[in-house]
């Protein structure tokens with residue numbers, strides 16, 4: 252099974268994730284003769300800003316904020332770029348959050364599932380051949396034609412299990428200064 256959970260849930264040099272993602276995107280698009288235009292690349296970079304899924308509005312906002320012109324990016328332009336990235340398998344849609352996340356394993360025909368932390372919002376992408384096999388096997392047996400699938404698992408990542416962000420009442424939290 253492939254997963255990027257170690258990166259998604261722990262401190263790391265995220266620039267490397269971004270650079271690797273952009274490089275993979277460039278290679279894949281070259282191979283499939285799809286055009287990774289500057290706007291598409293900018294949207295991909297924005298989605299890869301972190302391991303937290305990002306909604307379409309947030310993507311537009313972030314791009315406007317980061318743009319040099321200060322001009323608002325046209326939402327339809329961003330939506331079209333997202334469509335392209337989805338088609339190329341470079342990003343995935345997290346249905347339960349109506350948000351998007353970069354795929355760390357694009358290019359291999361796989362079924363993904365997601366482990367979404369409800370506290371920090373980080374989502375790890377996992378893909379397992381066994382899962383793909385099970386889905387297609389079940390579909391075959393039942394004569395069902397799969398068009399789309401989303402397996403999204405919600406819980407707490409290792410970091411957030413250790414540092415609950417909302418301590419229950421009556422519990423005195425020792426602040427760092429008192430130590």
Ligand SMILES: [Zn+2]
Nearest residue numbers: 258264265268
């Ligand atoms: Zn990262």
Ligand SMILES: [Zn+2]
Nearest residue numbers: 368371408411
């Ligand atoms: Zn977390």
